[in-house]
Amino acid sequence: MIRLSQLSLQYALPHTTIHVLRSVDLHVQAGQSVALVGPSGSGKSSLLLLLAGLERPSAGEVTVDGVGLDGLDADRLADLRRDILGIVFQQFHLLPSLTALENVAVPLQIAGHDDAFARAREQLAHVGLAERADHYPAQLSGGEQQRVAIARATVHRPRLLLADEPTGNLDEETGAHVQDLLFDLQRRSGTTLFLVTHDPALAARCDRVFRLHEGRLQETTPAQATA
Ligand SMILES: Nc1ncnc2c1ncn2[C@@H]1O[C@H](COP(=O)(O)OP(=O)(O)OP(=O)(O)O)[C@@H](O)[C@H]1O
Ligand SMILES: [Mg+2]
Numbered sequence: 001m002i003r004l005s006q007l008s009l010q011y012a013l014p015h016t017t018i019h020v021l022r023s024v025d026l027h028v029q030a031g032q033s034v035a036l037v038g039p040s041g042s043g044k045s046s047l048l049l050l051l052a053g054l055e056r057p058s059a060g061e062v063t064v065d066g067v068g069l070d071g072l073d074a075d076r077l078a079d080l081r082r083d084i085l086g087i088v089f090q091q092f093h094l095l096p097s098l099t100a101l102e103n104v105a106v107p108l109q110i111a112g113h114d115d116a117f118a119r120a121r122e123q124l125a126h127v128g129l130a131e132r133a134d135h136y137p138a139q140l141s142g143g144e145q146q147r148v149a150i151a152r153a154t155v156h157r158p159r160l161l162l163a164d165e166p167t168g169n170l171d172e173e174t175g176a177h178v179q180d181l182l183f184d185l186q187r188r189s190g191t192t193l194f195l196v197t198h199d200p201a202l203a204a205r206c207d208r209v210f211r212l213h214e215g216r217l218q219e220t221t222p223a224q225a226t227a
Helices: 044-051 074-084 100-110 116-126 142-154 172-189 200-204
Strands: 002-012 017-028 033-037 059-064 085-088 160-164 192-196 208-213 216-220
Touching: 002 044, 017 044, 017 208, 017 216, 033 044, 033 172, 033 200, 044 059, 044 160, 044 192, 074 085, 085 142, 100 116, 100 142, 116 142, 142 160, 142 172, 160 172, 172 192, 172 200
Parallel strands: 033 192, 033 208, 085 160, 160 192
Antiparallel strands: 002 017, 002 059, 208 216
16 A cells, blocks of 8 residues: 655755655555654654655655556646545644534535535544534634544545544543544555554554654564654
């Protein structure tokens, strides 16, 4: 589902160059769950953006579901994201002028699903927000916004879910509930999960754990994933 070969990313700033990723290789089978851990600033979010085709690598290749992202123009990348990807961004990126329900339903509706609003309502209920469907993002707490973002990213049962700290703002009980939702999706829809997390409990539930440190990616064990 994911293949990275010799992937490098650097940002050129006026007085220095930041080497975020140095020749990273990774192969993730369809249906696996993967946790990505590593210190703040190690490049976890950047790697997620590369996987989503929202950032272009400095060198190397990203292949998602057998498709090399390098050869795709912006329209084809948008098609790919709509059809097979779900993304939960670290800063959520909800549309402020749409209600929670609309944030979840509109992408589905654009993708041509007649039952978009019914499915969106159901998915909001799954993340415990049935009562908040008609509220705008500014009226919701950080954790509530995060759950709307998770509902939006999972409602179409994507083949690959990319999530940046999906339980980062949630209390223990809500976080556990959201974890169950993610692993249910993996089990029932065969969704590949790629989760950036600082939460050892979440990493421990994943099939594989990788640590990013000084631009290199290393496979580790869930027990060691406490960064
Ligand atoms: N657009 C950009 N221009 C320049 N530098 C950037 C840019 N985006 C990220 N960086 C730098 O790249 C490095 C990796 O950032 P990234 O956001 O991927 O880290 P992270 O592992 O997700 O951290 P956190 O755990 O704090 O979210 C950081 O040093 C950051 O300052
Ligand atoms: Mg980040």
